[in-house]
Amino acid sequence: MQEIPINTVTSANVVLELIYRLKIKDVMTTNLITATKETTLREIQQIMRREKITGLPIVMGKRLIGLVSMDDIIQALDQGYIEERAREHMSRNLIILEDDMPISFAINYFDRYRYHRFPVLNKDNELVGMITNRDITNALLIEINREVEELERRSQRIEGGILSHEMYTYRIMQNNFENAGHASTEIKKRLKSAAIEAPIIRRAAIASYELEMNMVVHSHGGRLIAEYGAEELTITATDTGPGIEDTDAALEAGYSTAGEWIRSLGFGAGMGLPNVKSVSDTFHITSSPKGTTVTVTITLTGAEERNHDS
Amino acid sequence: MTVEALTTVKEFEVLHLADKDRQVAHGYCGDLLSDVMANAPASAVLMTIQAHKNTIAVASLVGISALVICNGRSVSTDMLLAAEEEEISLFSTELTHFEAAARVLALLGSDDAGTH
Numbered sequence: 318m319q320e321i322p323i324n325t326v327t328s329a330n331v332v333l334e335l336i337y338r339l340k341i342k343d344v345m346t347t348n349l350i351t352a353t354k355e356t357t358l359r360e361i362q363q364i365m366r367r368e369k370i371t372g373l374p375i376v377m378g379k380r381l382i383g384l385v386s387m388d389d390i391i392q393a394l395d396q397g398y399i400e401e402r403a404r405e406h407m408s409r410n411l412i413i414l415e416d417d418m419p420i421s422f423a424i425n426y427f428d429r430y431r432y433h434r435f436p437v438l439n440k441d442n443e444l445v446g447m448i449t450n451r452d453i454t455n456a457l458l459i460e461i462n463r464e465v466e467e468l469e470r471r472s473q474r475i476e477g478g479i480l481s482h483e484m485y486t487y488r489i490m491q492n493n494f495e496n497a498g499h500a501s502t503e504i505k506k507r508l509k510s511a512a513i514e515a516p517i518i519r520r521a522a523i524a525s526y527e528l529e530m531n532m533v534v535h536s537h538g539g540r541l542i543a544e545y546g547a548e549e550l551t552i553t554a555t556d557t558g559p560g561i562e563d564t565d566a567a568l569e570a571g572y573s574t575a576g577e578w579i580r581s582l583g584f585g586a587g588m589g590l591p592n593v594k595s596v597s598d599t600f601h602i603t604s605s606p607k608g609t610t611v612t613v614t615i616t617l618t619g620a621e622e623r624n625h626d627s
Numbered sequence: 628m629t630v631e632a633l634t635t636v637k638e639f640e641v642l643h644l645a646d647k648d649r650q651v652a653h654g655y656c657g658d659l660l661s662d663v664m665a666n667a668p669a670s671a672v673l674m675t676i677q678a679h680k681n682t683i684a685v686a687s688l689v690g691i692s693a694l695v696i697c698n699g700r701s702v703s704t705d706m707l708l709a710a711e712e713e714e715i716s717l718f719s720t721e722l723t724h725f726e727a728a729a730r731v732l733a734l735l736g737s738d739d740a741g742t743h
């Protein structure tokens with residue numbers, strides 16, 4: 318039987334996105350209870366009972382040197398060496414995970430090795446956490462619940478919306494330059510088929526493309542949502558971090574945090590958000606390390622050409 | 628003038644001719660795609676060194692008629708495929724932006740379409 322009954326290849330897209338987006342460090346237990354190699358197995362057994370845990374990492378400073386599991390304790394009780402020290406009997410051949418790996422790795426590990434917990438090390442090989450299958454299922458439940466709420470909210474809006482209401486969501490992946498522009502192209506096509514005036518379509522295309530590009534270049538990925546109302550188009554770009562440190566500065570032309578290779582492609586010149594703002598009728602941005610959301614509207618009716626700087 | 632007129636520039640190599648009757652009313656030079664997005668007029672011919680697929684996306688979104696890849700930059704296959712898909716004419720040249728723009732301007736001038 319699988320420890321975590323989720324397939325890491327063919328599950329629902331929402332789930333796949335989650336297990337690749339969530340890192341082990343996001344879900345692991347960092348409140349570590351450890352012992353040293355001089356601790357006796359008896360003491361370890363008492364710690365396990367008190368803390369309600371089934372495995373204890375043995376450390377030397379921040380370095381992991383072994384692990385004592387409930388099985389080791391049972392064996393010690395059986396063979397009568399429970400008063401001896403951990404160093405004699407701890408497991409030394411450990412399978413470890415790294416804190417930067419996506420949780421899909423952990424799911425596969427739980428499947429492959431029949432352990433109930435894995436120590437997690439950082440890049441400097443220091444023990445930074447422990448991960449159990451329970452940590453993963455808890456985190457997944459919380460995230461899946463959030464996704465379902467979002468779906469419910471959206472379907473309600475469509476049911477309750479006016480006749481012309483349509484809504485499309487496009488997933489934007491980090492560094493996926495290949496498909497950048499897909500959402501904007503779709504939006505442009507939709508407006509064209511609704512016989513919206515060309516200058517308005519152009520503004521919608523500019524806003525959506527820059528928002529899409531911003532997420533490709535700067536974010537961990539996110540989604541672009543286009544909502545068509547009778548009067549206006551609302552474009553919402555929402556990503557999962559890392560956030561914009563200074564949103565005021567990001568709205569000044571020329572401010573950029575883009576890397577060299579992004580610039581070599583002709584992006585990252587610090588014009589993205591200022592462009593979006595200048596072509597939109599309303600513009601709203603919020604940002605925190607957990608993510609940035611930009612919402613803009615573009616009025617679709619009215620013949621008068623808005624005075625935007627182009 | 629139309630895109631077809633661009634084929635008469637001897638230094639321009641035709642990589643893809645989408646709609647030869649498409650109008651060209653302006654020219655624009657730029658390698659910053661955000662600047663191109665914001666400022667290039669529709670129906671312009673764009674002179675740029677950005678020889679990759681995203682340039683096609685930008686051109687398509689703002690309604691650019693044709694692209695001239697300058698300075699002898701080589702054009703990737705996926706850019707060419709994207710140009711075909713988005714029906715944007717694509718040229719390449721050894722000329723600089725400035726020299727290429729001069730050729731385009733001469734054509735626009737003789738066409739009396741004016742400058743932008």
